[in-house]
Every structure is written in structure tokens, then in C-alpha cells.
Amino acid sequence: MPEISRFYGLIILMNFKDHNPPHFHVWYGDFKATVTIDDGIVKGEMPHRALKMVFDWLEIHREELLLDWSFAQKGDELFKIEPLK
Numbered sequence: 001m002p003e004i005s006r007f008y009g010l011i012i013l014m015n016f017k018d019h020n021p022p023h024f025h026v027w028y029g030d031f032k033a034t035v036t037i038d039d040g041i042v043k044g045e046m047p048h049r050a051l052k053m054v055f056d057w058l059e060i061h062r063e064e065l066l067l068d069w070s071f072a073q074k075g076d077e078l079f080k081i082e083p084l085k
Helices: 048-074
Strands: 003-007 010-013 023-028 031-036 043-044
Touching: 003 048, 010 048, 023 048, 031 048
Parallel strands: none
Antiparallel strands: 003 010, 010 023, 023 031, 031 043
16 A cells, blocks of 8 residues: 655555545554545544644645545556645
């Protein structure tokens, strides 16, 4: 699963040819979650503070995430996305 961003201990990943809806995976220590790109629905567990950073990052990079999702569906190389600063 390719890493597309990393910030404040959060690792953002996206699978190739994964199931819909468009989403990404977040790892934070022992926590793992899946977040949909369009509406931010979360499956899994993540501390509130970490999840807030993920949502802030998602809001800034939604278009880039959807572009990476389209590449991932074709098995193409994914672009790194700037971390939250």
C-alpha cells in the first residue's frame, strides 16, 4: 500500500485498485482507520486530535486525493501529497 503523505506521526496510504467509495487509510501508532474522500466517513479508531488533523489535511487536499484515487484504480504511480503544516 503506497504512502502518499506523512505528518505529525500520521501515515496516509492508498491501495491500488481498491473498492469504492474513494478513500484512504490512516495509520497512527497502533491506530488504523479508513476515511472516505468525498464525505469524511471514518471506519476504525483514531484519537480525536489525530483525526482532526486528518480532516484538516483532507479539506486542503481533496482534489489531489481524488486524482491519486483515479491513478490507483488504474494501477498507475501515485503522487505524494504535501503534509499538513
